[in-house]
Amino acid sequence: MSIEKSSHSGEHRELGGSAGLPERFENPGLEPHRHRLADSDPKRAKRSERQIALIFTISILASIAGVVGYAVFPVDIDRASVLNVRWSTLVVGLGLGIGMLGIGVAAVQWARALMDDGEKIEDRHPMSAGPAAHQQSLEILRQGADEANIARRPVLKGAIAGALALAPLPFLVPLIGNLGADWDISKFKRTAWAPREDGSGDPERFFEGTYRYLARDPQDTKIRAADVTNGNIVHVIPHGLPEEEHYLEEKAKAVVLLVRVDPSILKEAPERADWSYDGIVAYSKICTHVGCPVALYEQQTHHVLCPCHQSTFDITDAAKVVFGPAKRALPQLPIKVDPEGYLYAAADFDEPVGPSYWQRER
Ligand code: FES
Incomplete structure (x- = not known):
């Protein structure tokens, strides 16, 4: 191994000397520096400054629009409609995305068009953290701020401060808004599967006006027991759930998995x-x-798996947990078949649906 001094930059390079490696190579050095128009033309620099301020302004407006959209399209459990949820998601998402993107694009454009782009050569030196180094670091930071021309560009200073201050709002406002939400868990004790006590249900949707039929999600077509084949899984919703107030809440609570297995492998408690x-x-x-x-x-094991944290439930054994962080079996929906072969829910779930970390009364 030999040491060679570069003819271009004066740097020293280690050269390979063994067979198969190049004997020597030239350090290409630095490309000649190309000055930008904004470096020498104050008008162009001003135009770049206006462009960057405009992008920051767009970021500010997007953040505000996200917050306003959250207020205009309420998604709280009592007033939510499908349309509100879609609009709220769209507006808050766009507000957050454009707010953040605007800051990034403006910062890049600022660096490209206005910050000092001269090449710097920094010699390496032993690391030390004494007072002198500390002082030097502060000096470098101060110099960086000078080179970014922050002090001389009050418009940009205000624009970046505004954009950074407002960008997190579309995220924070919904978060804070939900702190006071109604977390009444008694809502989870009853779902749309609960039989109608007065038997007044639409016969198309209810068996004997009382029991809700099972339907495919999302087609909402009733399901014949004969159509559920061994090994298949059917995603189910209550048939004919009216799209009115609380529709989303009711649908979310009532979603069901329907599976057919060999009856001989089912381990069912007598009750x-x-x-x-x-x-x-x-x-x-x-x-x-x-x-x-x-x-x-999983057809072979008859397990159903949650994709979030891999909790696994055994369909043949009351959907008990066989793996993962879940601590409670999936609630079961008792089902029966009407004279025409359609499946209906004979009762509500045996216990409240959803996460088991909430306090529950059986
Ligand atoms: S394992 Fe299902 S939500 Fe965590």
Whole structure:
């Protein structure tokens, strides 16, 4: 190994000397520095400054629009509609995204067009953290601020401060707004599957006006037991759920997984013996860990898996937890078949659906 001094920059390079490696190479050095128009033309610099201020302004407006959108399209549980949720998600997402993107684009443009772009050569030296080094660091920071021309560009200074201050708002305002939300868990004790006590339900949607039919999600078509084949999983909602107030809440609580297995492998407690129909079982689709939709079915093991943290439930054994952080089995929906072969819910879930970390009364 030999040491060679570069002819261009004066740097020293180690050269390979063994077989197969190049004997020597030239250090290409630095490309000649190209001055930008904004460096010498104050008008161009001013134009760049206005462009950057405009991008920061767009960021500010987007952040404000995100907050306003959150207020205009309420998504709280009592007033939410599907349209509100869509608009709120769109506006808050765009506000947050454009707010953050605007800061990034403006910062890059500022660096490209206005900051000092001269090449610097910095010699390496032993690391030390004494007072002198500390002083030097402060000096470098001060110099950086000078080179960024912050002090001489009050418009940009105000614009960046405004954009940085407002960009987190579309994230923080919904967060703070939800702190006072109604977390009444009694709502989880009753779902749309609960039979109508007065038997006044629409016969198309209710068996004998009382029991809600099972339907495919999202087609909302009733399900014949004969159509549920062995090994398949069917995603189910209550048939004919009216799209009115609380629709989303009711639908979210009532989603179900329907699976058919060989009846001989079902381990059913005596009190649950009539909750299944010919090997067809129905369980809440809401994971009892923190509420993700349990949706993956392993035909060989008859396990359903939650994709969020891999909680695994055994369909053949009352959907008990066999793996993962969930601490409670999936609630079961007792099902029966009407004279025409359609499946309906004979009762509500056996216990509240959803995460089990909430306090519950059985
Ligand atoms: S939400 Fe299902 S495992 Fe965490």
